[in-house]
Amino acid sequence: MFKIITAVVARDLRLAMRRQADIVSALFFFVIVVSLFPLGIGPEPDLLRKLAPGVLWVAALLATMLSLPRLFADDHRDGTLEQLALAPHPLGLVVTGKVIAHWLVSGLPLALVAPVLGLQFDLSREALLVLTFAILIGTPALSGIGAIGAALTLGLRGGGVLVSLLVLPLYIPVLIFGAGAVDATVTGLGGEGHLSLLAALTFASLGFAPWATAAALKIALE
């Protein structure tokens, strides 16, 4: 079982390495969007500190959404997705591999850059730590749930916007617990509750979402 997952992850990572522009541009999107908020709201440190968790999380959601079409569209276009569906392995496992690779390439960089951006908002060291950790464990859920949307909209017009419409409502729990963890840390209540719920969401979505995604892919491949 793990052999096929690692094979798919290795394949997708190798492909991503040869197409680095895609990854870097999504990362820069994250940075730019985060920087837009102070420009729109004003540079008051107190206000920014309060808004920071929400702003960073919303930007992370949007950056992930931007990279979702890449998950299946390229493979669909050149026929390799069909071959993946015809491989003698359950499609759900193949999808799990693709989701993990997607997170490594899209979600993990966000978690690494987030603390730097958090400094722009004057977050305390403790808050930055919790923020980074929250984004680290929350972004896999975003990739997993997003994969369902990407699979349902495979090959359709209006791609990017349609995926957002489907997937953003499903992202809301991740947003609430992810940003809430940082808020709770800042107000002194402790973010453990939020982080545990966030971790639970991630495990649940990585466990179930690949199978819903596989079903959606089969519908799209008919």
Next chain:
Amino acid sequence: MKDRFNLYRFASPAVFYPLAGALIPYFAAVAVVFGLAGLWLGMLVAPTDFQQGEGYRIIFIHVPASWMSMFIYLVMAFWAAIGLAFNTRLSGMMAQALAPTGALMAFLSLLTGALWGKPMWGAWWVWDARLTSELILLFLYIGYMALTAAIDDARRADKAGALLLLVGVVNIPIIYFSVKWWNTLHQGSSINLAKSSMATTMLWGMLLMAMCFWMYSIAVAFMRVRTIMLERERNTEWVKNLLVGGEK
């Protein structure tokens, strides 16, 4: 299930079309009766609320609409599951026929919630847990309608929409729980129904209005599903006979 063979017959659009057509007037009539009864109770009979005055009467629209918006989504998810499991054509058509009415109920709930909230809280929108969840439900409806509209092939649209509904139904409890959590942590305001002190007449009024909305939804869904059937099956014999025969 001794009736199983008979029930299967009604899964055929050709059989269901005239049946639905015959039933629509009855559902419409019952809806009107319930509506009149509910409005009479709600507008005239139920006592004036001590704190909120006459304005509170909008709950006789707001609460039934919320109930129906949730109920219709569950019914759609039910048809989605049936359609995916048994590969029936009618289930997908039924789900698509129900969607606009469900979205309407959700929108109505939000609108009346705002109209209720303004005199009470002084703001058109408060981030109450229930209203926020209702808003997200509206997003789920719109997502479903957008997805099915974007797919040209009717069968693929049905199946993809069905999958989306099932994913949505699983997520709704999670979303509701997280929104409640968010609301309590941020000490948001909430619109209280004070259920414990609710007069029986008020409850009856809301139930009657809920029945009215339910009958209305069925009538409208039947009308819509007939249109969908005609459109999708336009190349089949039974539709061609129908149009040639000049039947309504």
Next chain:
Amino acid sequence: MLEADNLECVRGERRLFAGLGFRLEAGELLYLQGKNGSGKTSLLRMLIGLLPPEAGEIRWKGQSIKSDDFRADLCYLGHLNAIKEELTPLENLLAAAHLADEELSEDDALDALEQVGLAGREDLACKYLSQGQKRRVALARLVKEKRPLWILDEPFVALDVAAVDWLAGIISGHLQRGGLAVMTTHQLVDIPAGTVRELRLS
């Protein structure tokens, strides 16, 4: 070994075919013919298991094709090349074999690429190859292919005369080793084989 029973296909709102059936044994080739839009591609997609038929059943070695075992015996080549442009021909061949759980040594892969005339280009990313060369990378998969059932959608399209002969030889060799093949094509190609069956869709 490959059996189709009472297959029905509905696409959009049209019924393309119904009551279709056939049997294919080891060493046999099935030619699928019919005008464009007659349902050839749909039938192929049913045979590979990606399109569920409206009615009917398909069996491989007596069992339904819905099992994982079927896909382990299946090699499908469609219109699209199924190669990644960022990878080299060699990497593409090795990746395809790896995904199919097949053993393919680097030497064998290089040999296959040489047979299709891509010697010297094995290490060039496929995006730098011409369309014809990319097609040949896709066809190179068949050279060392050991899986018994081949389903090919118009494999001879855009090939020159020499290439057509070469591919006919590859398919013939596969059939002689006891393999089965189902093929759609607009050009009738002479493939030396045991039994050739034809199925015409109207």
